[in-house]
Amino acid sequence: MGGPVAGGARGAPIPVDRSVPGLIVKFGDYPLHHGGVGAIRSLGRLGVPMYAIAEDRCTPAAVSRYLRQAFVWPTAGTEEPERLVEGLLGIGRKIGRPTVLIPTDEEAAVLIAEHQDALAARFLFPCVDAKLPRRLASKQGLHELCAEHGIPSPTGVFPQSYEEIERFAERARFPVVAKNREAFERRSRPAVNGTTRIADREGLLRLARGWGERPGVVLQEYLPREDAEDWIVHAYFDTESTPLAMFTGVKVRSWPPHAGMTANAYIVDNPELADIAARFIKQIGFTGVIDLDLRFDRRDGQYKLLDFNPRMGAQFRLFENEAGIDVVRAMHLDLTGRPVPEGEQLAGRRYIVENIDLAALLAYRRSGYTTPHAPARASGTELAWFAGDDPLPFLTMLARFVRPGAKHLHQLWRARRSATAGRT
Structure with a gap:
């Protein structure tokens, strides 16, 4: 495959192949993702044709001057893998030539790894052990790999029931950190929103009552900042x-x-x-x-x-x-x-x-x-x-970020005002 040489950030030529496009792959509803915009610009500035999956045509990534085409495909990240694979293959057929896949989330990285055989006919991506990305993205899988290979990681437990959490709470040193055990769950809501610091036993038990019979969390030691x-x-x-x-x-x-x-x-x-x-x-x-x-x-x-x-x-x-x-x-x-x-x-x-x-x-x-x-x-x-050289993603981000942000700040101001009035 041939192609002209493009210049790098320091003026030295980068021997990029402009005949091979790139496709930003993301599943889920998070339109304000600066990583995808960065990847579009990084390869686009070298002359690589760039494509992206987008929630709609007014996302920051979709309006970048370096994007050849946005494929509007709203997803939740909870779809059946077969449906997502078929959708990717359909996009590949529209692009019409071998394309480098650039996943921006765990759902996409795991899907690509676990369906390499089906995707290899139309796309280029690193060939990795099909089971490894899912294990690495899982808190429990990563913890086990760290222990197996002598890599330090925070001490953690993986409770299987509320009763186990109660026993852990009796001996734990607080605060502790709660995280979702798996990077993503296709059929259930996450137990916690990201990394959650829990100050005491009562707080842990109160949260745990909402985690169901099989809590999908890891409880880790807190490393003081x-x-x-x-x-x-x-x-x-x-x-x-x-x-x-x-x-x-x-x-x-x-x-x-x-x-x-x-x-x-x-x-x-x-x-x-x-x-x-x-x-x-x-x-x-x-x-x-x-x-x-x-x-x-x-x-x-x-x-x-x-x-x-x-x-x-x-x-x-x-x-x-x-x-x-x-x-x-x-x-x-x-x-x-x-x-x-x-x-x-x-x-x-x-x-x-x-x-x-x-x-x-x-x-x-x-x-x-x-x-x-x-x-x-x-x-x-x-x-x-x-x-x-590419101002529209910034302006689009502002348009989508400022209005909800201002609404949120107004709600916080009203809540604080009401609280102050109540104390008075």
């Missing part, structure tokens, strides 16, 4: 589980605070952390893009693996090397048989998610928390939404 640092690893691994692009960074702020999506982060060199990630990937034999969240526990000096996303992370555009390579570009180059240019990561580079970082900044200032490894000054800044 004053004794911990949040780190990120993004990388792309080839068929031999060798890293062709490897990056490490520190998370400065997240939203919700200390437990949610990255709002502000920096590239920070951490050879020890890169070595831990590379050894673990080699041991489990993973191929493709990874997004890892780890917490450094100063009490015992260990990096503890919290989450393993077997796909690109929303903040992947933080990470780029001197040759202009990020993990999405590395994957496209490798899957099309092109060399992946090497280079040092751009240490000190900063990433900001505009619509959540201000709220996160205010929350972190109130708590007095600071990140020791954050550089005093950024060497460069990548914004999640705004780009001078």
Whole structure:
């Protein structure tokens, strides 16, 4: 397959194959996803034709100047796999040529891995053990793999009944953290909304009464933020589980605070952390893009693996090397048989998610928390939404974000006003 050479971020040519398009694959209703916009821009700026699955034609991704076509396909992520596979194949037929699949959520990554044979005729993607992505995305599966390969992770229990939770509550050291055991459930509602910090026994038992006969949660030790640092690893691994692009960074702020999506982060060199990630990937034999969240526990000096996303992370555009390579570009180059240019990561580079970082900044200032490894000054800044060469996704994000956000703030103001009046 031939194609012209496009220029990278540092002016050096990137031997991208423009004859092979990319398709952003996402299942579920979350139109304000900056990771998909970042992937569209990253490959689109190199001349790669880009396509995307979108909830409607007015999502930020759908209006990017670098998108060739948006396939409007509203999904909930709970559909039967066969229906989703058939829908993907239909999109592949419309594109009409081999296309690199770029999943942005666990549902998509797991579906692609578990239906490789059906999808391989029309799409390009890393060939991985079909069962591995689902196991890595599961809190219990990841915990078991960490124990098997000697990777530190927070101490956790996986209760099978309310009675087990009661027994755990009697001996647990609070606070504890509750997370959904599986990354996604096709036939049931999640037990908790993301990472939930539970302060005491009474709070745990009160929540647990709503989890049903078989609680789908993991209860983990809480790593105090004053004794911990949040780190990120993004990388792309080839068929031999060798890293062709490897990056490490520190998370400065997240939203919700200390437990949610990255709002502000920096590239920070951490050879020890890169070595831990590379050894673990080699041991489990993973191929493709990874997004890892780890917490450094100063009490015992260990990096503890919290989450393993077997796909690109929303903040992947933080990470780029001197040759202009990020993990999405590395994957496209490798899957099309092109060399992946090497280079040092751009240490000190900063990433900001505009619509959540201000709220996160205010929350972190109130708590007095600071990140020791954050550089005093950024060497460069990548914004999640705004780009001078592609402004419409930013404006669309504002239109969809500000109105519900203003309504929510108004509701909070009314509730606080009513509470104040009641006390008076």
